[in-house]
Amino acid sequence: DTGVSQNPRHKITKRGQNVTFRCDPISEHNRLYWYRQTLGQGPEFLTYFQNEAQLEKSRLLSDRFSAERPKGSFSTLEIQRTEQGDSAMYLCASSLAGTGGGRSAGYTFGSGTRLTVV
Amino acid sequence: AQRVTQPEKLLSVFKGAPVELKCNYSYSGSPELFWYVQYSRQRLQLLLRHISRESIKGFTADLNKGETSFHLKKPFAQEEDSAMYYCASQRNSGNTPLVFGKGTRLSVIA
Numbered sequence: 001d002t003g004v005s006q007n008p009r010h011k012i013t014k015r016g017q018n019v020t021f022r023c024d025p026i027s028e029h030n031r032l033y034w035y036r037q038t039l040g041q042g043p044e045f046l047t048y049f050q051n052e053a054q055l056e057k058s059r060l061l062s063d064r065f066s067a068e069r070p071k072g073s074f075s076t077l078e079i080q081r082t083e084q085g086d087s088a089m090y091l092c093a094s095s096l097a098g099t100g101g102g103r104s105a106g107y108t109f110g111s112g113t114r115l116t117v118v
Numbered sequence: 119a120q121r122v123t124q125p126e127k128l129l130s131v132f133k134g135a136p137v138e139l140k141c142n143y144s145y146s147g148s149p150e151l152f153w154y155v156q157y158s159r160q161r162l163q164l165l166l167r168h169i170s171r172e173s174i175k176g177f178t179a180d181l182n183k184g185e186t187s188f189h190l191k192k193p194f195a196q197e198e199d200s201a202m203y204y205c206a207s208q209r210n211s212g213n214t215p216l217v218f219g220k221g222t223r224l225s226v227i228a
Binding site: 033035040041042043044045048056091093097106107108109110111112 | 122124127152154161162163164167204206213214215216217218219220221
């Protein structure tokens with residue numbers, strides 16, 4: 001296992017097009033997170049999954065955004081009808097959380113997908 | 119709502135000088151606090167967690183509940199410490215996502 005993998009590394013798209021990003025977490029990690037990072041800002045939470053269940057979505061996640069983790073392994077983040085304001089680094093992270101709701105270990109992040117909307 | 123504040127965008131120190139990166143959090147409960155680091159051209163990675171009470175690469179951080187702070191300290195800065203540092207908090211149940219500060223860029227000058 002080589003850690004959290006994200007594809008593609010870079011994506012340039014025209015405004016109005018749809019894009020999809022993929023994240024492959026560490027195999028034994030049951031939680032998967034999506035964050036967005038813009039210049040000068042820290043990572044901002046978008047959504048997260050425990051296994052295949054999407055447990056929380058940020059208000060940042062407009063209805064143009066959708067995320068899935070169909071088999072509790074890899075996840076996809078789709079942005080429909082992209083806008084220039086969607087340009088950002090999209091980060092994926094995974095962690096292992098106890099089923100008893102105990103404290104989780106720190107997150108392991110991927111390298112991110114940099115989206116540029118022109 | 120949780121908030122994490124890192125008041126300095128940039129901190130420049132000379133090699134061998136002490137370093138303190140400030141972090142304040144707002145959460146009425148007992149949060150878990152973390153420091154993450156991002157070196158040039160590398161991914162974001164965990165540096166240390168307050169519950170571990172550990173020293174990593176010479177860095178330590180103490181949770182001060184009275185001041186709601188979790189400042190990162192190192193007595194003698196090294197050039198290889200130059201990086202972006204992010205403070206993050208999480209509710210102590212571990213069932214909510216991490217909330218990050220905006221980050222502080224540390225530049226260690228030779």
